[in-house]
Amino acid sequence: MQTPATNARAQKTPLTIISGFLGSGKTSLLNHLLTQAGPENGGRRITAMVNDFGALNIDAELIAEKHGNQIALANGCVCCSIGDDLMRSFIEVMQQDPLPDHIIIEASGVAEPTRIAGFASVDPQMRLDGIVTLVDAAAHHIHANDPHLADNYGKQIEAAHLLLISKPDLANAQQRAALNDELRAAYPHVPLAEVTHGKMPIDVVLGLNSDSAPALPTDEMAHNLVQWAGHLPPLPRHKIVKRLETLRPHVLRAKGVLRDSAGDYVLHLAGGRISTETYAGDASGHFVIIGKPQMPDAATLEKLFTQNEAA
Amino acid sequence: MSIIYQGKSIRTMNPHLPQATHIAVRDGHILAVGTAQDIDGWQKAWGPLELNTDFASRSLLPGFIEGHSHMMEGMFWDYHYVGFYDREGPDGTVWPGLKSIDAVVDKLKEIQATREDKDTPLLAWGFDPIYFTDRRMNAADLDAVSEDCAVIVLHASLHILNANNFVMDAADVKNADNSEFIRRDENGQPNGEFLGQLGYYMAMRTTGINLLAIASSPETLVNFANVARQTGVTTATDLVNPVPEGSEKPMRDAIDADDFPMRLVVAFQGNSKEPDEAVARMQELQASNSDKLRFSIVKMVADGSIQGFSARLKWPHYYNGAENGLWYIEPERLGEYLKAYTKAGIQVHVHTNGDECTEVALDKIEEALREHPWPDHRHTLQHCQMATRAHFKRMKSLGVGVNLFSNHLYYWGDAHINITMGPERAARLDDAGGALAEGVPLAIHSDAPVTALAPLFTAWCAVNRLSSGGVTLGNGTQNITVEQALYAITMGAAYSLKMENEIGSLECGKRADIAILADDPVDVGAAGLKDISVIGTMVGGIVHLNQGRD
Numbered sequence: 005m006q007t008p009a010t011n012a013r014a015q016k017t018p019l020t021i022i023s024g025f026l027g028s029g030k031t032s033l034l035n036h037l038l039t040q041a042g043p044e045n046g047g048r049r050i051t052a053m054v055n056d057f058g059a060l061n062i063d064a065e066l067i068a069e070k071h072g073n074q075i076a077l078a079n080g081c082v083c084c085s086i087g088d089d090l091m092r093s094f095i096e097v098m099q100q101d102p103l104p105d106h107i108i109i110e111a112s113g114v115a116e117p118t119r120i121a122g123f124a125s126v127d128p129q130m131r132l133d134g135i136v137t138l139v140d141a142a143a144h145h146i147h148a149n150d151p152h153l154a155d156n157y158g159k160q161i162e163a164a165h166l167l168l169i170s171k172p173d174l175a176n177a178q179q180r181a182a183l184n185d186e187l188r189a190a191y192p193h194v195p196l197a198e199v200t201h202g203k204m205p206i207d208v209v210l211g212l213n214s215d216s217a218p219a220l221p222t223d224e225m226a227h228n229l230v231q232w233a234g235h236l237p238p239l240p241r242h243k244i245v246k247r248l249e250t251l252r253p254h255v256l257r258a259k260g261v262l263r264d265s266a267g268d269y270v271l272h273l274a275g276g277r278i279s280t281e282t283y284a285g286d287a288s289g290h291f292v293i294i295g296k297p298q299m300p301d302a303a304t305l306e307k308l309f310t311q312n313e314a315a
Numbered sequence: 316m317s318i319i320y321q322g323k324s325i326r327t328m329n330p331h332l333p334q335a336t337h338i339a340v341r342d343g344h345i346l347a348v349g350t351a352q353d354i355d356g357w358q359k360a361w362g363p364l365e366l367n368t369d370f371a372s373r374s375l376l377p378g379f380i381e382g383h384s385h386m387m388e389g390m391f392w393d394y395h396y397v398g399f400y401d402r403e404g405p406d407g408t409v410w411p412g413l414k415s416i417d418a419v420v421d422k423l424k425e426i427q428a429t430r431e432d433k434d435t436p437l438l439a440w441g442f443d444p445i446y447f448t449d450r451r452m453n454a455a456d457l458d459a460v461s462e463d464c465a466v467i468v469l470h471a472s473l474h475i476l477n478a479n480n481f482v483m484d485a486a487d488v489k490n491a492d493n494s495e496f497i498r499r500d501e502n503g504q505p506n507g508e509f510l511g512q513l514g515y516y517m518a519m520r521t522t523g524i525n526l527l528a529i530a531s532s533p534e535t536l537v538n539f540a541n542v543a544r545q546t547g548v549t550t551a552t553d554l555v556n557p558v559p560e561g562s563e564k565p566m567r568d569a570i571d572a573d574d575f576p577m578r579l580v581v582a583f584q585g586n587s588k589e590p591d592e593a594v595a596r597m598q599e600l601q602a603s604n605s606d607k608l609r610f611s612i613v614k615m616v617a618d619g620s621i622q623g624f625s626a627r628l629k630w631p632h633y634y635n636g637a638e639n640g641l642w643y644i645e646p647e648r649l650g651e652y653l654k655a656y657t658k659a660g661i662q663v664h665v666h667t668n669g670d671e672c673t674e675v676a677l678d679k680i681e682e683a684l685r686e687h688p689w690p691d692h693r694h695t696l697q698h699c700q701m702a703t704r705a706h707f708k709r710m711k712s713l714g715v716g717v718n719l720f721s722n723h724l725y726y727w728g729d730a731h732i733n734i735t736m737g738p739e740r741a742a743r744l745d746d747a748g749g750a751l752a753e754g755v756p757l758a759i760h761s762d763a764p765v766t767a768l769a770p771l772f773t774a775w776c777a778v779n780r781l782s783s784g785g786v787t788l789g790n791g792t793q794n795i796t797v798e799q800a801l802y803a804i805t806m807g808a809a810y811s812l813k814m815e816n817e818i819g820s821l822e823c824g825k826r827a828d829i830a831i832l833a834d835d836p837v838d839v840g841a842a843g844l845k846d847i848s849v850i851g852t853m854v855g856g857i858v859h860l861n862q863g864r865d
């Protein structure tokens with residue numbers, strides 16, 4: 005476990021925290037993320053830290069091996085039961101050799117996600133990728149007014165880099181609109197989307213560490229999201245960042261392998277945060293954005309990102 | 316073979332015969348208690364009684380029972396103690412207290428200078444910054460010990476640790492996101508102090524020392540038992556252990572040995588599995604109980620600690636305005652577990668520190684009991700430090716017992732008055748007097764290693780309610796008498812573990828578990844309780860003497 009003092013950010017295993025109350029759909033989301041992992045889908049080997057195997061509902065055929073508190077899946081992913089001992093679980097997970105490509109933790113319903121994130125900040129080989137908080141559309145008003153849990157609920161929402169409104173089908177139109185407005189007003193810069201039965205593209209939820217561009221699956225999962233892809237000329241990176249900013253809150257995820265006078269770099273918008281890191285290869289200029297239908301149309305985006313003058 | 320031990324005084328905790336001079340022991344059990352004459356008649360049936368006068372000048376009490384401790388107490392003794400007070404190790408070595416940060420650093424330099432392998436991690440424990448108010452220990456202090464190996468100092472509270480720059484570089488924390496668990500200096504740089512589990516995690520990930528494995532090793536158990544023996548404890552608890560499959564065998568091998576000087580009650584970590592599986596595992600464990608090792612109770616942790624601001628307090632929350640603490644489990648899930656265990660007839664001990672948490676725990680216990688009525692469930696609230704008289708009344712009605720964290724009065728009493736609770740609520744901190752007045756079964760505890768394991772000290776805290784700053788907490792209604800405190804650390808704790816039929820008092824038929832003291836605690840009285848010298852113990856008729864005591 006002794007590691008060299010310098011660790012490039014890119015070499016660290018990203019950690020995504022799925023937060024939300026009991027019954028908010030964390031397990032459904034995790035289930036869907038796991039089915040989208042594995043060799044057929046870009047080869048991400050995910051280790052999922054969960055509270056309860058049983059709830060995960062893993063297809064028996066997918067289970068390659070089960071021992072103790074770990075289940076190895078046929079697609080290369082691993083599920084670990086936390087058993088109320090987060091520290092022990094992290095120690096065990098980080099002893100895997102090789103380390104997973106991505107760690108997803110299904111936080112307990114009362115966990116403060118920022119506390120869990122702390123483990124990543126002191127681990128030489130882990131970094132926080134993002135905090136995703138699920139908000140139950142139908143139960144929001146109950147949770148927000150719970151005499152013992154309201155403060156906790158607020159902290160989970162506040163910590164989010166991506167807010168997902170779950171079970172929209174169980175709420176009426178008025179509830180949905182009110183919740184949307186409330187969250188939009190309180191967290192204008194945090195991407196916000198609705199999710200039904202956990203169906204959300206893996207590249208929206210995870211992704212800073214992947215080498216492939218985020219891609220929107222064509223199945224029904226993505227019915228309420230849109231994608232734009234294009235090739236960008238070598239513009240100064242601060243300009244690209246600024247233009248991307250103008251698309252908030254409608255953009256959920258973006259990735260580009262780009263070039264400017266300072267060199268080749270990868271630009272990410274994930275979990276609500278924009279970041280850049282040096283790219284060692286030969287940048288293609290390929291740029292992908294996944295967002296909501298309210299996002300400007302393709303022609304507008306094309307113009308926004310390819311014209312030389314600041315938009 | 317029966318032996319009759321003579322004592323200067325024997326305090327039995329048996330109301331039918333509170334005091335005696337002789338106690339006869341046979342086959343690990345108490346054959347008789349009384350005067351030599353009273354006991355004499357047993358020779359007809361059992362043959363000659365051999366008189367032993369080794370303890371004729373001593374005071375004998377039922378072996379003390381620590382109802383809330385952790386075997387982790389035994390894990391640090393291979394490392395270096397740097398606490399403020401002198402502390403005695405399991406081998407009887409006294410580690411002198413260090414009275415300043417510089418003294419701690421000098422001690423560590425001295426250790427480093429004499430170590431053979433200077434590149435291995437240097438770990439110290441017991442550091443207590445409460446006593447050093449002028450400044451905090453920082454990374455530079457520990458860099459002075461070494462810049463070429465990990466230097467880590469664990470605090471006495473176990474909630475904080477200090478690390479040197481070698482560790483911080485290895486963990487790459489310079490660029491870490493802001494976290495309330497990473498303390499920073501005025502320039503915004505991590506200053507070397509890490510809070511909560513984060514610090515332990517970093518220590519393990521950067522040094523490769525697996526503290527978790529050490530915490531549950533047989534060596535740690537032996538150290539724990541030896542520390543306990545020195546304080547007169549004959550039964551202790553490991554109050555939360557996930558007991559992974561296969562871990563019970565090595566535990567039993569260590570504990571069942573005759574020279575292992577203690578019984579251990581292990582509380583299974585209640586939510587380490589889903590309710591159905593957890594109940595099944597608990598039943599499996601219970602079937603494997605031995606005389607000295609018991610898997611008889613379940614522990615659920617519902618909130619954090621008051622001094623760590625992670626306990627759940629009722630409005631108006633913390634005195635200093637800190638935001639309310641944390642739930643360690645969803646109240647709804649706590650309820651599910653309580654129902655499952657209550658249905659299966661398994662006793663649950665619930666950790667609740669703040670008063671909001673105490674109320675929620677009582678709500679959930681009540682719900683469970685409505686569904687699965689169980690007259691003698693004896694579910695117990697552990698710590699329960701902020702309970703009001705109203706809470707105690709409700710506990711009485713529900714049949715819930717309490718084990719109060721009386722050592723807090725001394726160690727954190729001042730902090731509770733000035734910072735966490737304010738004077739009005741701090742007056743009722745760990746209100747043993749209130750619990751007894753309302754008829755709630757009472758035990759008191761140390762939560763070792765959070766505070767030192769020593770039931771006579773715990774009793775002293777509950778009797779005197781004096782803080783380390785010299786302030787008396789409360790108005791006298793919260794204090795208990797010396798006799799009540801002695802009962803709490805013997806029969807009170809036995810009752811909380813459903814072992815009152817076996818241990819906790821000295822009477823015919825019970826296990827021969829005895830604390831051997833230099834002086835009679837009732838004669839010594841309130842002020843001197845904590846200073847009574849413990850000569851040794853007897854566990855199941857086997858005597859275990861402490862080194863160099865008189």
Ligand SMILES: [Zn+2]
Nearest residue numbers: 383385554762
């Ligand atoms: Zn404890």
